[in-house]
Amino acid sequence: MTNKTITDNDVIHFLTANTDFFIRHPEQLDALKVSNKNGTVASLVNHQVNVLKERNEHLKSRLATLIGYAEENEKTMSQVFELTLQLSQISHVANVTKHFTRFVKQSFDSDLFKIVVPTYENLKSSASVLCVEDSEVFNQVFSEFMKNNTPICGRLQKDKLEFIFGERAGKIGSTVILPIGLHAQKGLLVFASFDENKFNPEMSTDLLARLSQILDRKLKNTFSSAKEITAQN
Numbered sequence: 328m329t330n331k332t333i334t335d336n337d338v339i340h341f342l343t344a345n346t347d348f349f350i351r352h353p354e355q356l357d358a359l360k361v362s363n364k365n366g367t368v369a370s371l372v373n374h375q376v377n378v379l380k381e382r383n384e385h386l387k388s389r390l391a392t393l394i395g396y397a398e399e400n401e402k403t404m405s406q407v408f409e410l411t412l413q414l415s416q417i418s419h420v421a422n423v424t425k426h427f428t429r430f431v432k433q434s435f436d437s438d439l440f441k442i443v444v445p446t447y448e449n450l451k452s453s454a455s456v457l458c459v460e461d462s463e464v465f466n467q468v469f470s471e472f473m474k475n476n477t478p479i480c481g482r483l484q485k486d487k488l489e490f491i492f493g494e495r496a497g498k499i500g501s502t503v504i505l506p507i508g509l510h511a512q513k514g515l516l517v518f519a520s521f522d523e524n525k526f527n528p529e530m531s532t533d534l535l536a537r538l539s540q541i542l543d544r545k546l547k548n549t550f551s552s553a554k555e556i557t558a559q560n
Contacts, residue, residue, distance in 0.1 A: 443517060501526040
């Protein structure tokens with residue numbers, strides 16, 4: 328009679344064919360020894376208990392994170408609603424951009440922020456506002472973006488960065504750019520970070536798009552740009 332060495336596959340096949348083995352021999356569960364990721368040896372039963380504890384802690388952590396996100400989103404949406412109420416009472420375009428910029432800086436983590444708009448009477452370019460005087464140059468630089476009419480996240484081309492941020496363009500690693508109005512008729516919202524991984528194509532822009540819509544509605548319903556006034560005359 329030859330001795331046959333039992334392999335791992337033999338054990339696996341046996342247990343697969345005899346799924347009630349440990350029910351018939353429960354004492355073997357406690358006799359089995361396994362080591363965890365730290366190298367500590369424990370019984371299979373204790374090991375399973377520890378695994379379940381780790382999974383439970385992981386789930387608790389994920390739940391706490393999701394709750395935190397939900398609370399933060401609720402807070403931000405409340406602030407967006409308050410911003411909408413404030414803008415509805417403003418009749419000066421410079422105050423609109425001022426309040427809007429203040430809200431963005433308080434609510435979003437962005438190294439640089441710029442509202443790019445056509446020229447308006449009593450509105451001047453500043454650290455957070457760029458009044459575009461040459462619409463032809465603007466249309467040329469952002470023609471593809473205006474045509475697609477969708478937000479862009481990630482790395483922005485050098486000519487676009489220089490148009491918006493001037494000499495600070497070289498420090499920018501990533502951006503989010505959104506149209507204000509259909510095909511950016513009312514301008515752009517631009518968020519920029521010195522970190523090239525801060526804004527990426529996978530991130531959601533839903534909330535930022537809502538901000539763009541709010542500003543578009545306010546500018547469209549209340550103010551006329553210098554170009555629009557000239558066309559009307």
